[in-house]
Amino acid sequence: MRIFAFSLLSLPIFLTACTGGSSGNQTTPTQSTTTPSQTTLKGFEQCQQQFLQSTQPTLPANFVKDSYPLCFDGFAVMYSGISRTPIWVTEYLTRQRLTYAKQLPRENNFHAESRLPTALRSELADYRNSGYDRGHLAPNADMSNKNSQFDSFSLANIAPQHPDNNQKNWVKIEQKVRELTNQYGQAYVVTGVSYLSPRINKINNRILVPSHFYKAVYFPSQNQAVAFITPNDASQQTDILSLQQLYERTGVDSFPTLNYQIKSNKMTIKF
Numbered sequence: 001m002r003i004f005a006f007s008l009l010s011l012p013i014f015l016t017a018c019t020g021g022s023s024g025n026q027t028t029p030t031q032s033t034t035t036p037s038q039t040t041l042k043g044f045e046q047c048q049q050q051f052l053q054s055t056q057p058t059l060p061a062n063f064v065k066d067s068y069p070l071c072f073d074g075f076a077v078m079y080s081g082i083s084r085t086p087i088w089v090t091e092y093l094t095r096q097r098l099t100y101a102k103q104l105p106r107e108n109n110f111h112a113e114s115r116l117p118t119a120l121r122s123e124l125a126d127y128r129n130s131g132y133d134r135g136h137l138a139p140n141a142d143m144s145n146k147n148s149q150f151d152s153f154s155l156a157n158i159a160p161q162h163p164d165n166n167q168k169n170w171v172k173i174e175q176k177v178r179e180l181t182n183q184y185g186q187a188y189v190v191t192g193v194s195y196l197s198p199r200i201n202k203i204n205n206r207i208l209v210p211s212h213f214y215k216a217v218y219f220p221s222q223n224q225a226v227a228f229i230t231p232n233d234a235s236q237q238t239d240i241l242s243l244q245q246l247y248e249r250t251g252v253d254s255f256p257t258l259n260y261q262i263k264s265n266k267m268t269i270k271f
Helices: 011-017 046-051 095-102 146-152 163-184 243-250 260-264
Strands: 001-004 065-073 075-080 085-096 132-138 158-161 184-195 199-203 207-210 214-219 224-231 237-240
Touching: 011 132, 011 158, 046 065, 046 075, 046 085, 046 095, 065 146, 075 146, 085 095, 085 158, 085 163, 132 163, 158 207, 163 184, 163 224, 184 243, 214 243, 224 243, 224 260, 237 243, 243 260
Parallel strands: none
Antiparallel strands: 001 199, 065 075, 075 085, 085 184, 132 158, 184 214, 199 207, 214 224, 224 237
């Protein structure tokens, strides 16, 4: 594992400057991520039901070069060919979907994503003996059928996650989101990775290790939202934020169509 030193402000420059050859063009890359005025679902037409008001999350312009929109059964992914991880993943959850998901036994089927160019996708070998778990952004436990469960094990939905975070703290966050969805009936969820540390790790000299994982959730029946962010380490720390606070921390506007009042008010939950 190699370690690189960066500041948060220099990360977009680093990501834009990185290049890599590709041996395929199965999916057309997006040369830069969306800006607040560009939120249409280009590349996500087949899975727009996963997005609140058919609008995708926004990131700082030119934050990531060569991003790939991918539709899956039950979720959508914006994948980075530079970090070789998802940038964000979005899901529409319902009480009925989670009822079906609870009845589905887990079957581990981690696999490389064949729609991505070979040189830019992550491989199973990248994670071997890395010290990191293969962390889901869209959880297997949210998947209501075998097709969506298989899709959730695509490495396009996976990022390097500290085992203590993945198996303890992150599980609690995922369970809380399902609990609240069952309580309120439906939820839109955006899960993503951030690089907020001045030092960035790489595994197998190919995949960037996020410093943080986050999850933003909007409950339409309550017209309220809440966000969770946790460092990718063994600390078991979770900060519960408003969407606006998450934006100020990460630069990500998870639900661009929500008004400022909703974004600024953190939903009260027990965690």
